[in-house]
Amino acid sequence: MVAEPVFTPVNLITGFLGSGKTTLLQRLLGDPALADTAVLINEFGEVGLDHYLLERIDDTMVLLQSGCLCCTIRGELSAAIRDLHSKRERGTVPRFRRLVVESTGLADPFPILSTVQADPVLRHHFRLGNVITTVDAVNGMAQLARQPECTKQVAVADRLVLTKTDLTDGPTTEALTARLRRLNPSAPLWRSEAPLDAAALLAHDLFATAGRSDAARRWFAAEMALRERAGTHDRNRHDETIHAFALTFDGSLDWTLFGLWLTMLLNRHGERVLRVKGILNVAGTDAPVAIHGVQHLVHPPVHMAAWPDADHRSHLVFIVDGIERVLIERSLQAFLGLPSRSLAAA
Amino acid sequence: MCALCGVLGGSGHWTDAAARPGVFTRNGDGLQRRRERAHRIACASGVLKFYGLTLSDWQASSFVLSTATGKTELVEDLGHLWATAEKLLGRPCDPLDPDLIVRLEAHGG
Numbered sequence: 001m002v003a004e005p006v007f008t009p010v011n012l013i014t015g016f017l018g019s020g021k022t023t024l025l026q027r028l029l030g031d032p033a034l035a036d037t038a039v040l041i042n043e044f045g046e047v048g049l050d051h052y053l054l055e056r057i058d059d060t061m062v063l064l065q066s067g068c069l070c071c072t073i074r075g076e077l078s079a080a081i082r083d084l085h086s087k088r089e090r091g092t093v094p095r096f097r098r099l100v101v102e103s104t105g106l107a108d109p110f111p112i113l114s115t116v117q118a119d120p121v122l123r124h125h126f127r128l129g130n131v132i133t134t135v136d137a138v139n140g141m142a143q144l145a146r147q148p149e150c151t152k153q154v155a156v157a158d159r160l161v162l163t164k165t166d167l168t169d170g171p172t173t174e175a176l177t178a179r180l181r182r183l184n185p186s187a188p189l190w191r192s193e194a195p196l197d198a199a200a201l202l203a204h205d206l207f208a209t210a211g212r213s214d215a216a217r218r219w220f221a222a223e224m225a226l227r228e229r230a231g232t233h234d235r236n237r238h239d240e241t242i243h244a245f246a247l248t249f250d251g252s253l254d255w256t257l258f259g260l261w262l263t264m265l266l267n268r269h270g271e272r273v274l275r276v277k278g279i280l281n282v283a284g285t286d287a288p289v290a291i292h293g294v295q296h297l298v299h300p301p302v303h304m305a306a307w308p309d310a311d312h313r314s315h316l317v318f319i320v321d322g323i324e325r326v327l328i329e330r331s332l333q334a335f336l337g338l339p340s341r342s343l344a345a346a
Numbered sequence: 347m348c349a350l351c352g353v354l355g356g357s358g359h360w361t362d363a364a365a366r367p368g369v370f371t372r373n374g375d376g377l378q379r380r381r382e383r384a385h386r387i388a389c390a391s392g393v394l395k396f397y398g399l400t401l402s403d404w405q406a407s408s409f410v411l412s413t414a415t416g417k418t419e420l421v422e423d424l425g426h427l428w429a430t431a432e433k434l435l436g437r438p439c440d441p442l443d444p445d446l447i448v449r450l451e452a453h454g455g
Contacts, residue, residue, distance in 0.1 A: 207368060255372060256382065256389045259361035259424060264393070264441040267428035282370070289370045298360040301370040327442045334447045337454030338392045 007127040008096070010081075010116050011202050014103045015134030016143045016150045020163035020192060021102050024134055028100075031198035038084055038096035040077070077101070077112060078119045085125055098202065099126065108149055109133075109156050110295045117297055128299060130205045133157035134192075137165045140176045144183075151242055154183045155274035155319045156294045159201050163192040184319060185244050186277060206290055206302055241322040242274065247329050249314040252283040253336055261335040262291075262298070265328070270296035272323055278316035279304065288312075359425035380406060390427065396449050397439060399431055 015021045022041075028034055087093040103112055109131060116126050133153045136143070140162075143150040154160065160180055165173050173191075180189060190196060258280065266273060276293045290302045318328060363371040372382040383403055390401050394411075401421075404410045409421040411430055419430045431439050440446065 254389070256361075256385050260386075260389050260393065261441060263359075263361065263424045264428050264439060267432075268438055268440045269442065285370070293360075300360055300363040302368055303370045323442070327444075327447075331441045331447050334450035334454060335393070335441070338389065338450060339454065 006125075007207075008085075008099055008125060009129030009203070009205065009208070010099045010101060010126050011129040012101050012103060012109055012112055012131045013134070014107065014109045014112075014131065014153045014157075015161075015163075016136065016139075016147060016153065017104075018139070019134040019136040019143075020161075021134050024132070024161055024163070024192065024196075025100065025102055027196055028198045028202065031196075034098065034198050034202065036094065036096050037098040037100055038093070039100050039102070040080055040084075041102045077115050078122060081116070081122055081126065082119075085122075098129070100202070109153055110297065113156075113294055114297050117299075127207060129208075130158035130202060131156055131294075132159045132161060132201055133187075134161045134163050135176070135180060137162050137168045137173050137176060141172070141179065144179060151183060152274060154180055155242060157184055157187045158205065160184065160187045160189040161192055161196075161201075162189060165191045166193050182244065183242055184275070186275075186317060206292060206299070242319065243325075244317060244319045245325045247316045247318070247325075247332070249281075249316075249332075249336070251313075252281045253314055255280075255282045255284075255289075257335050257338060258282075258332075261332055262293070265331070266293070266296050266298070269320075269323060272321040273318065274321060275319040276316065278314065279308070280314045280316075281312050291316075359423040361424045386424070390424075392453065393446075393450070394431065396446060397431060397435055399434065401427075 013021050013025055025039070025041075029037060029039065081099065084093065084096075084099065088095055101112060103109060113128055113131070116122055116128050133156070135150075135154060140150075144154070162173070162177065162180075177189065188200075190201070262276070273293070273295060276291070276298075278291045279288045280291060282289045285303075288304045288307055290304050292299045292302075316332075318325075320328070362373050363369050365371050365374050373379055383406060387401050387403060387409070394401055398414045400412050402410050402412075404420060409423075409427070410418060411421050411427065411434065412418045413434050417434055419434060421427050421430050428439050
């Protein structure tokens with residue numbers, strides 16, 4: 001029997017240019033609980049400044065020299081993480097227990113996430129942790145309106161941090177918060193002037209907490225509010241093509257049919273399915289199975305310890321760009337209605 | 347660029363997750379794994395037939411996807427199934443296609 005591999009969580013800190021990623025990172029790394037964290041940053045845009053600020057924080061830091069952390073240098077990110085892993089195994093850097101990657105403001109977060117999950121070496125040693133997105137309270141609304149990358153960064157976030165709230169007025173912040181809530185109803189939102197709980201931001205992710213009895217409730221808390229409104233008209237303004245909605249399915253569902261459907265959906269429409277998150281009642285299992293995906297990438301499904309409440313139906317929350325809810329619901333129903341010859345549940 | 351490009355070595359797809367603590371998988375023991383493969387072929391065939399495609403097992407390690415005229419490709423896992431099907435067909439396989447949904451609904455009835 002091979003010993004269980006230890007998966008080092010990888011957190012991504014993303015956010016538009018000037019939204020305070022580095023400041024946030026600096027504050028988080030000051031927390032003693034995160035002392036054994038390695039950091040990968042990218043110099044693009046904020047050359048020198050990032051370096052100057054972060055240089056003294058951690059000597060395991062590796063600077064990525066070539067601009068943008070997108071598809072084209074995915075290999076370089078992969079090489080940088082492999083190098084860190086190799087050095088850790090050889091004992092030439094301290095045994096870090098967490099890795100934080102700070103992306104450039106212009107980066108689409110997806111290729112960075114896919115690097116960790118798809119790389120044949122990395123995926124045996126690392127796993128994805130929370131994605132933290134910073135949003136500038138002063139410029140956030142304008143950036144969301146004009147920059148598709150900004151909207152995507154918000155939609156894929158597991159945690160949102162609203163920065164520079166001391167530089168703007170209450171109504172502006174409230175309007176931005178409401179907009180963020182529509183784009184991503186599930187991510188807990190912090191204001192940067194408040195004390196930051198580094199563990200809650202970085203460490204409390206689905207995989208780490210799945211065994212705890214309150215995990216499903218905490219993980220799915222925001223979706224529970226959304227599902228209450230599932231029957232009501234909660235389509236956003238017509239000029240917003242990115243919208244979130246919740247679907248509920250009675251009874252247990254066939255895992256294979258569901259997998260077949262989601263794989264087919266993501267193959268064709270993955271770029272427009274910004275996020276899918278769900279608690280599923282899978283035929284043949286007592287506890288719920290949590291599913292969590294960002295575009296083409298789906299995390300390994302997680303066994304939750306228990307149902308969050310007496311409601312044992314399957315719930316799925318989607319954040320999509322320009323896909324009608326009714327089509328997704330009808331398509332999934334049609335797949336789940338296929339004869340499944342429930343061999344797997346036998 | 348999609349996440350699937352970099353997949354080499356197999357069993358990396360989420361529907362087929364490697365058995366480890368906390369992860370839900372139907373890839374546990376040998377019997378369950380073979381049962382799941384048979385089930386997977388049965389389920390996939392229920393959709394693929396609307397495209398004139400058939401899927402069968404190959405050595406319990408891959409799948410064989412074929413058109414009615416005999417064009418054939420090996421498919422490693424579900425992650426590659428639909429991309430390969432589209433390549434063989436030369437057209438998209440869209441689960442949101444209203445015609446497909448109507449036919450599936452009639453079939454599932």
